[in-house]
């Protein structure tokens with residue numbers, strides 16, 4: 383629990399470090415025992431700059447005492463871990479840290495569930511954490527907590543491993559930076575590092591391309607609601623080497639710094655908290671940490687929930703749905719069944735309209751406009767009245783046989799005898815022809831929907847070659863974007879054309 387002295391120290395530190403707080407604001411204790419920001423007797427209009435935070439005052443991997451040893455990471459968990467180490471280095475320095483006045487006002491515990499299973503310095507009983515975790519089982523928060531990175535580690539496992547392998551050795555190697563300054567004997571611990579991580583998780587901002595994820599004094603004193611009063615303004619696109627907002631030596635290779643036009647204004651040296659709606663007098667002033675955050679996200683990142691959160695939702699993975707929906711489960715099993723895929727692989731390779739994918743649920747179209755084997759199997763199963771019922775492999779085998787016969791009659795055939803094949807009958811099973819038609823219509827409709835949703839609204843009917851020709855070279859980003867839409871559209875066109883031929887051939891036969 384903080385005392386009044388810590389607020390005074392924080393404000394003093396702000397004055398010295400050019401963190402300028404509008405007198406219409408007051409930093410005080412909130413109803414939860416932490417800090418909050420409040421308006422005073424004056425109403426505050428919209429668009430008022432309420433806090434100006436000197437860029438130099440933020441704590442980042444660029445500005446910290448260990449800056450030479452912590453490589454900056456632009457975003458993601460890596461950025462949070464790097465900043466946690468930067469912050470922990472300053473916490474270890476105690477009163478000799480440049481940020482001491484700021485650090486001493488930070489909470490001593492951020493109660494995120496990541497640590498509920500760990501005994502920390504907290505005064506809470508261990509049962510409170512372990513039973514709470516049991517209660518969370520199967521909730522959205524539980525899913526976030528158990529999310530695994532590509533390396534199959536949970537966040538907590540990754541934090542601990544990173545601390546042991548990188549953080550602790552780095553802190554010990556550079557102990558000269560903080561040893562001897564701190565009061566008492568301070569030894570870095572994994573608990574200390576995890577506390578730093580909880581502070582980063584609950585209050586860091588991604589400010590710009592130079593400082594990246596940073597601890598931003600006073601901006602981080604605002605509590606959260608979905609419909610906020612204030613927001614942080616910063617120009618993200620500064621030089622990632624030196625932080626300059628205007629032209630600098632890093633823009634043009636080999637240009638000496640003397641030739642660089644340095645016209646940064648005084649305003650460019652600050653991040654700002656600005657009001658986005660009028661703020662009544664004598665009320666708490668809120669920021670939003672994200673206006674779509676669910677309670678599961680708020681709890682896991684910030685350690686609190688909102689009483690009523692209209693963003694809350696429940697999600698299912700495809701696997702979870704399939705566990706309770708027999709038909710989908712059976713379809714997924716077939717799609718992912720190596721036996722089925724291998725049985726068909728050989729024959730798929732004879733088709734001009736299908737391509738093989740590695741194991742995994744890959745539903746897509748390749749650069750030649752061919753559909754993936756898994757998408758074909760899925761649509762094949764969906765187009766059958768029998769769905770995924772008995773004998774799906776045999777049924778799919780008959781379907782692909784029919785498709786190959788149809789393909790041999792279309793313009794896609796590279797068979798020199800295709801003229802004669804026009805007259806080969808398609809077989810006597812109308813249900814099978816119907817399945818192939820349904821599948822072909824589905825693929826055409828998937829392609830058309832994708833074309834409709836690509837590019838700017840209304841561009842579907844435009845000739846993108848003309849659009850590209852009309853764009854000046856200076857609009858290089860638009861040109862790149864149009865070229866991407868154009869190339870996707872051409873893949874979709876080619877896929878659609880192949881399956882329209884199939885429709886034409888089958889309908890001519892059936893009709």
Ligand SMILES: C[S@@+](CC[C@H](N)C(=O)[O-])C[C@H]1O[C@@H](n2cnc3c(N)ncnc32)[C@H](O)[C@@H]1O
Pocket residue numbers: 412414415416417418488489492584585602603604605606607683684685686687
């Ligand atoms: C960016 S800080 C805000 C300032 C913080 N109250 C302090 O004491 O420094 C985020 C933390 O504030 C608290 N917090 C923010 N909004 C809250 C809310 N609506 N209800 C409860 N706690 C909140 C949570 O502890 C969260 O981890």
